[in-house]
Amino acid sequence: MKRRHLTLVAALALAASASLVTAALAQKGNLAAQSARIDELSKAGRYSEALPLAQAMVASLEKSDNGRELAAALNNLGQVYAGQGHDDLAEPLYKRAIALMEKSLGLETPLIAAELTNLAALYQRQSRFAEAEPLFKRALAVREKSLSREHPDVGQALNNLATLYVRQERQGEAEPLFQRALAIYQKVGGPEHPAVATILNNIGQLDRDLNRDADAEAPIKRSLAIREKVLGADHPDVARSLNNLAGLYEHQQRYADAEPLYRRALVIRERALGPDHPDVATSTSNLAYFLYVSGRNADALPLAERTLATSRAQLRVVLPILFAARQQYLLPDEKALNEALAAIQRGTQSSAASAVNKLAVRLAAGSDRLAELVRRDQDLAAESEALDKAIITAVSKQSAQRDVAAEQRGRARIATIANERAGLQKTFAVEFPDYASLSNPLPLTVKDIQPLLSVDEAMVLYSVVDKQSYVIAITRDGIDWRAIPLGADALAQKVGAFRKGLDVGKARDASGKSGLFDLALANELYVALLGPVEALTKDKHSLLVVPSAALTALPFHLLVTETPQAAIPDTLEGYRSAAWLLRRQAVSVLPSVVSLKSLRAFAGKDQGVKPMTGFGDPVFNPALEGPADRRAASGKVVARNVATIAYTDFWRGAGVDRARLAQALPQLPDTADELNAVARDVGAAEADIHLGRDASETTLKRAALAQYGIVYFATHGLVAGDVKGLGEPSLALSIPDQPSELDDGLLTASEVAQLKLNADWVVLSACNTIAGDKPGAEALSGLARSFFYAGARALLVSHWAVDSEAATRLTTSTFELLKNEPKIGRAEALRRAMLTYVDDTSSPRNAYPAMWGPFALIGEGEVR
Template sequence: MARHRLAWVASLALAIASSLATPGVAQKGLAAEGARINALMSAGKYSEALPLAQGMVASLEKSDNGRDLAAALNNLGQVYAGQGHDDLAEPLYMRSIALMEKSLGLDNALVAAELTNLAALYQRQSRYAEAEPLFKRALAVREKSLSREHPDVGQALNNLATLYVKQQRQLEAEPLFQRALAIYQKAAGPEHPAVATVLNNIGQLDRDLNRDADAEAPIKRSLAIREKVLGPDHPDVARSLNNLAGLYEHQQRYAEAEPLYRRALMIRERALGPDHPDVAISTSNLGYFLYASGRTADALPFAEKTLATNRAQLRVVLPILFAAREQALLANDEALNQALAAIQRGTQSSAASAVNKLAVRLAAGSDRLAELVRKDQDLAAEAEALDKAIIAAVSKQAAQRDVAAEQRSRARIAAISSERAGLQKTLAVEFPDYASLSNPLPLTAKEIQPLLSADEAMTVYSVLDKRSYVIAITRESVDWKEIPLGADALAQKVTAFRKGLDVGKARDASGKSGLFDLALANEIYTALLGPVEGLTREKRSLLVVPSGALTALPFHLLVTETPEAAIPDTLEGYRSAAWLLRRQAISVLPSVVSLKSLRAFARKDQGVKPMTGFGDPVFNPAQGGPAERRTAGGKVAARSIASIAYTDFWRGAGVDRARLAQALPQLPDTADELSAVAKDVGATEADIHLGRDASETTLKRAALAQYGIIYFATHGLVAGDIKGVGEPSLALSIPDQPSELDDGLLTASEVAQLKLNADWVVLSACNTIAGDKPGAEALSGLARAFFYAGARALLVSHWAVDSEAATRLTTSTFDLLKSEPKIGRAEALRRAMLAYLDDASSPRNAYPAMWAPFALIGEGAVR
């Protein structure tokens, strides 16, 4: 589905939408102008429609006719969306919805059109979780206020089915498409453009389900209807041509596919202009088709044209660029830099974005300018959160809506817009580089190399659907290799790799079932680093920029040589494995440009105090203080409650913190951990917060920006683990009376509001590398939040850590830094892990789940 985009409903909305005009001369004029705008959009003539739509909005802005203004805003939004300017369309759609609901009520069928257009925008941006409830509400509103056989209900069914296909939910989509087709054929006749749209989608669905024999007829019928009714040069004709070409390509009928792809591209370029997203889709489709047909030289211009649009379709351009380089159709440096640029544009993670925002503040130089930048960034984040809240609200049924709260949110967004406009003017004068730094250009290989030391190598990964790529960069040279594993295969291997990383395996070594697989660790090493081993193996430090499933891969546990056995006979057998960590210190970077962000803009004025720490929180107030608990004896707990039934912890819609408090094991050893680290770095006792003092209240009231190290030693809760906790959190002391300031859980969104100036943040807790929601890419949760707050490096964990092991590893890391401060954080962590691994006093020490839970994210060197 990625290459052959399903037909969208803009033509449907224009063909069968009800008129919004009411009787009267002025209204008739508006209706005529609206009809003219719609006719131009139907013909794909967006540039002609734009000034008319803008003029209509301007003429209605000062009137009190909210309904007509809503319709005009909706039209203008459709014009912008048709031109590929979703950023301009989105606020118009949202304003249109608010006005239409105010004028007509929440359940009027006309509101559904606005909901549909906003949902379509989110679908184009792959924001499926936001699109689905909007589509569903539009369907519910239409079914409630119109007959179930009304064409608008057919449109809503088609829309929802299209979204399901995007989400790989074809079996749910099929009956919706069939129902929509029946409605349209009955209401509008067998040759209506709406019928063609649904037929096109049904054919695509058949092809997705490998029912090629069934797919051809509906797509051909769709094409015939569109050519007859809309004319041979209409953009909707190009949609059917594109999908028929895709079917023929799938059937290896290449001679029939190529002229269809070329005609679709020609129609779109002529009708929509060279910068339209549909033109980019046709360009990349034709380019990939030519590449897949073995015609790399013919494909290359289309790949370069796709790159020039700044819409990096990695799945298309990287294979073509790689083949062109291999066949000497492109110079090595040129191919590499184009590939690097495409990767950097196409894989911007939330953590990478947070690092860049930090870099902009650091580049501001003065504290005053940095504060202004932070204020602008915070306001932008607040407006985005309010936007999402409004979207969630308008997706609900009328009985579930809080209209007053929505109005307050809209008023706040307007106030933020005004405040940001003033800030932008000030920054434009005092910090003219703000705009360019906020959207940095991709780095070339020659720009990356000087940022690396002589002992460093960087590996940049791009994980695609059928294959992946690695680019290795050192100060002296660059190389680029293909990895014959796609996204699904790598995700499966990473999942299997992580299965053995359970501290319980080290406690119960009976049998080999479920133990860490050394052969798989070597297989993944061979695939990911083997191709560029010549560049990387002699460097003492390896900087990894992962993507996709690789963000959850602890690279330091890869095995560089074939093991004697996949599963050793004893736990001691793991000690002699050729761990990558024995050769190199590993740091993970959220993006390529974050290397520059963390090094070129590093602040020289370090925190005036060495460290503040929070540990041994009181989860159950009935228990004694830290000293009493440490002397009470008992088994050391794991910093995870993964074995607890989380269903025990919710009450209604939220967390029952009383029950959670009883379930969270106390962590008395964390007090010793913090005290030992504080001694190493010279922190005072007053800066270490234990027991009840290890609370959100203490944290949020502290002047955190004055500390070089922020240290948390506690339980980490992964997003989705507990109902009511929708994002990753750190557990601090649970107060007797929870409040908005302090409820005992420091969530990722609360972290993002902190103001730090930290060399690094230590998260000595469970799985703190995890994503911001179940299934999300790693690094998108606490890591993103702490980077945004002002951390330049993070120590995070990949799994539920043994508390005793965590204490030993972290204190050892800081001991090493104290004795040899110039070795850097990544190397100190490497040595601490190896010392644990090589300690033969216990067989458990050799098992990787014990000695290897931590990873260094961000700047690992001394700067």
């Protein structure tokens, strides 16, 4: 759903500030007056005047023993920074204020609601909704418990939570909260209270989101009238109502009514907030997009480029404007492409891409002291982030569920980490002045990318936005940029439908055509995604795909390049003759554009000295531990997926409920054959292959993994959601008799990140290892991100639950091909292994794509 005009969050900033002056401060005249002045200036949008006052107030209270007063002052200062758009400065102040308030007044204090609200609002602005929601809910609960249910602060808390729900497109939950808040404010403050205007504005926006335009206009216009009367014509809140009313008129194609409102909103915000404020960037983008949709792209272009300069560019705004400007010759071709590339690279940086960049920084630093210091700094940052998330989660809970001592230890550790990292930054500045250029890579331009590609490679980069998407294709000597007439929702639906046919069970029973893979849809997606740039890319043997949004879950090699004879063939053998993209090209997936440079610049450096180590055939059920029994148990092919069952249900006290575990995690005896076969192909020593009970977390964590060129896992892969209570993707290893912090049988993504690898590639021959952390999350995250961070240069991962026999065949074939022809590269070896499988006529199910096509290569697919 379009979010251009949804600027509800900023209304929270001023609403929360009224509660900042505590009773203790009010008893001290000077502090109370100073706090009131800060509040007054903030409400007027005069943040540059409020800032020195707020800073002085904090400085004067830093040596005070009154944590309550200091907490309020920190909150004031945080509000000023947030008003200026400096959330990075506001966030630590809010967190410190919460800790001080709880320490001085206890966990149950109702006065903490303002601090909780402000931190939640900050997270909401950053789209960190999962972190914001429990904070908003706790603030509401605190206020309802300590105040009357009709108190204005309860109304504020209701509005805050409702606004969050709107951002999450949960309008049905938001509407009754808005209505209840409106009733409270109208009763307590009267029909022209500024808070009434805020709620009316939000209700109008909700109506607009639900396409109830006839209902939306009245509350937004009433909100505007109240704000102009009470706050003055030039107040930033007036701009908010103007912006939303203009958006409504734009939707109704009342362009003559919309434009002056957009322009007036921009002028107000520029005067009140300064040119660099996020709200100014929002107004600039809104006006630019309005001019674009009303056919005035020449007027829209300079506004869009202004948002590019602020690094707050909205892809849904700037990409169509730049695309049209290129078509209309308003910009030189190369300039338009480079600006689009920069916007895409800034706007779609995934966590997996970030992990690749961090790996590149360490590799660029070499293997000496600098590399060790860089890794130490990155590990400390990751530890601090994890501790901080744990504390915020705790702060969101009721007091009975809190472990205050653990929270204090966490805060103390964060402080220690901050001091150590500060020392490291000084060391970098003094001893390694070039480090900064490594750690902050700039977006790549066309001229940066083309020399990285071989003559037989094409890169396709996708940006998925609201109504339509874009593909940029680049080869060593050519470039093309095309629009795709499918937006985010449409692509998500089509990719979901595409994946429904990829069930290995369908290849086993072939009972009817219901649910089988749809070749017509695979061709439709090819025409939409690669058809527009086919002339440039189809003759290149290697295709490097940089996907985004739903496309990260699309196995591109299963697209069909020609119209099939039937959407679903009469027999499974009919799938063999489909024009699979795989027959034409070897496909690799890159987490980002810049990761191409990161991986290629350092792919050949300091590789492991031993060929491979592997972990497979772990023990989940001791009753099947003996090799003979386990072979007997493997009479049928097992798909590596699990039932949804609570991980805590596996444990009974200090032991394991083996019956529950066996039900959820079937043994995988043929993974031993898989690992041994691959080990023979690459010349790995028998001692480096860990099977059965030896395939454990303990063995893995104690191994010198950095000496291996290949690290191989053949086991169950679990994404968050497969197992209840499992908060991150994991690999299942042997379950110990006595679980411990070192070894509980699941190697989680966060534990993977702590490994020290130097691997040419990591193989995850397990189900769902390409999946995101949760439904709808970016794929290529989770395990992929962690293995890149740990030191992998390429990953072989699976898109869906893998048939164990098929996985063994595909992986051993891939490695055998590489052994015989090492120069063909990983992507080509995988391609040939898949083609050999699909062309094997010994069984009809060999032709079905769910059997031969589960694997994808992420990272560097060529020989470097």
